[in-house]
Amino acid sequence: xIDLRSDTVTRPTEPMRQAMARAEVGxxxxxxxxxxxxxxxxxxGILGKEAAVYMPSGTMxxxxxxxxxxxxxxxVLLEGLAHMYVYEAGAPxxxxxxxxxxxxxxxxxxxxxxxxxxLRPVNVHFAPTRLVCIENTxxxxxxxxxxxxxxxxxxAAARPAGLKMHLDGARLWNASAATGIPEKEYAKxxxxxxxxxxxxxxxxxGSALAGTKEFIAxxxxxxxxxxxxxxxxGIIAAGALYALDNHRQRLVEDHTNxxxxxxxxxxxxxxxxxxxxxxxxxxxxxxxxxxxxxxxDQLRQEGVLVSPRDAxxxxxxxxxxxxxxxxxxxxxxxxxxxxxxx
Ligand code: TLP
Numbered sequence: 001x002i003d004l005r006s007d008t009v010t011r012p013t014e015p016m017r018q019a020m021a022r023a024e025v026g027x028x029x030x031x032x033x034x035x036x037x038x039x040x041x042x043x044x045g046i047l048g049k050e051a052a053v054y055m056p057s058g059t060m061x062x063x064x065x066x067x068x069x070x071x072x073x074x075x076v077l078l079e080g081l082a083h084m085y086v087y088e089a090g091a092p093x094x095x096x097x098x099x100x101x102x103x104x105x106x107x108x109x110x111x112x113x114x115x116x117x118x119l120r121p122v123n124v125h126f127a128p129t130r131l132v133c134i135e136n137t138x139x140x141x142x143x144x145x146x147x148x149x150x151x152x153x154x155x156a157a158a159r160p161a162g163l164k165m166h167l168d169g170a171r172l173w174n175a176s177a178a179t180g181i182p183e184k185e186y187a188k189x190x191x192x193x194x195x196x197x198x199x200x201x202x203x204x205x206g207s208a209l210a211g212t213k214e215f216i217a218x219x220x221x222x223x224x225x226x227x228x229x230x231x232x233x234g235i236i237a238a239g240a241l242y243a244l245d246n247h248r249q250r251l252v253e254d255h256t257n258x259x260x261x262x263x264x265x266x267x268x269x270x271x272x273x274x275x276x277x278x279x280x281x282x283x284x285x286x287x288x289x290x291x292x293x294x295x296x297d298q299l300r301q302e303g304v305l306v307s308p309r310d311a312x313x314x315x316x317x318x319x320x321x322x323x324x325x326x327x328x329x330x331x332x333x334x335x336x337x338x339x340x341x342x
Contacts, residue, residue: 002329004316004318004322005315005322006197007199007318009228012040015242018026019232022238023234024234027231028232028234029231033233036230036237038054041079046184047193048183048188050213051210053220054233055228056228056230057206058196063226064209065219066096067095070096070218072132073098073099074130074133075100076101077100077133077163078101079134080103080104081138082133082168083170107141111150112154115157116157128230133168133330134151134154134167135168135176136169136175140284142214142278142282143171143258143276144280145279147159148186165189166194167323170196171200172193174254174255177242177248183195194207195210197244205235206240208246235254255325257322257324261316261327262277264334269338270289272287272288285316288312291312292309296314301332316342
């Protein structure tokens with residue numbers, strides 16, 4: 001199977017498994033796991049923040065951040081297709097009791113004007129707006145990269161209004177690999193930054209939340225409250241450390257593969273995509289001659305897995321476990337299916 005459903009499907013490589021097997025461990029709830037501590041320090045350093053805390057998932061790092069930045073009844077500004085809103089099981093309402101105000105986005109990217117338009121005067125009738133969330137790269141936007149000057153403009157609009165800024169940087173590594181802009185340059189506009197090791201980086205489990213020392217101390221308490229305190233977590237943290245050292249530079253290969261796939265799809269009758277919009281490892285395209293589900297079914301029968309996003313749109317994601325040759329094979333299979341008489 002050529003599995004293009006997500007970059008979350010990657011399995012640890014043999015050298016990564018060896019690093020994990022050798023990891024020094026301790027009880028991390030007691031702050032005694034040296035490998036987790038090393039991962040947290042390394043991640044904070046890469047992001048230019050004072051501290052970081054390791055958690056089981058990107059959903060947890062995002063939602064712990066939201067919990068810290070807000071109180072029940074507050075309002076949060078998010079783009080309409082943000083992962084935190086669409087794919088986190090209603091957590092903003094369930095775990096923080098906040099209202100989400102959705103901003104219009106173009107491939108996941110909104111503007112400083114959108115933020116200004118969403119703000120209201122302080123008045124007893126209104127939920128106080130506390131936080132702006134940005135997702136970079138943007139998953140439903142098709143792996144789109146936030147231009148750094150747009151982030152600066154949003155921050156310039158948000159700060160005078162007293163808003164905090166959170167970055168869902170599950171795939172920040174991809175943005176940095178594609179643009180050459182270091183992760184800390186993106187991170188400097190945000191109070192909190194979530195990054196994932198379990199997506200393109202290829203580690204089996206885990207994410208980190210970074211911010212000030214004080215913020216991360218609070219995050220440790222909410223991690224425990226949300227059930228994310230782990231014991232000998234050095235075993236998995238070692239996989240993440242290995243990934244940081246060995247898999248960040250290679251993300252550009254995934255981007256090249258995604259571009260190749262997008263360009264081929266653009267040339268197939270019955271499928272629609274603008275390959276220029278494919279900036280990283282996510283390829284979202286439209287199916288014109290059948291439903292997204294039907295195409296996914298037919299591809300599965302030929303050995304290619306993709307994710308239908310809605311009735312007509314499909315997502316294919318390139319990653320560590322997909323080679324350039326496999327992309328060529330996948331392209332042949334796309335051609336074969338779409339050239340069949342209806
Ligand atoms: N995304 C997954 C699914 O949940 C959709 C995927 O296959 O892409 N932020 C962003 C931008 C994400 O894409 C994801 C996972 C998360 C956060 C959550 O990470 P996990 O799965 O570790 O909770």
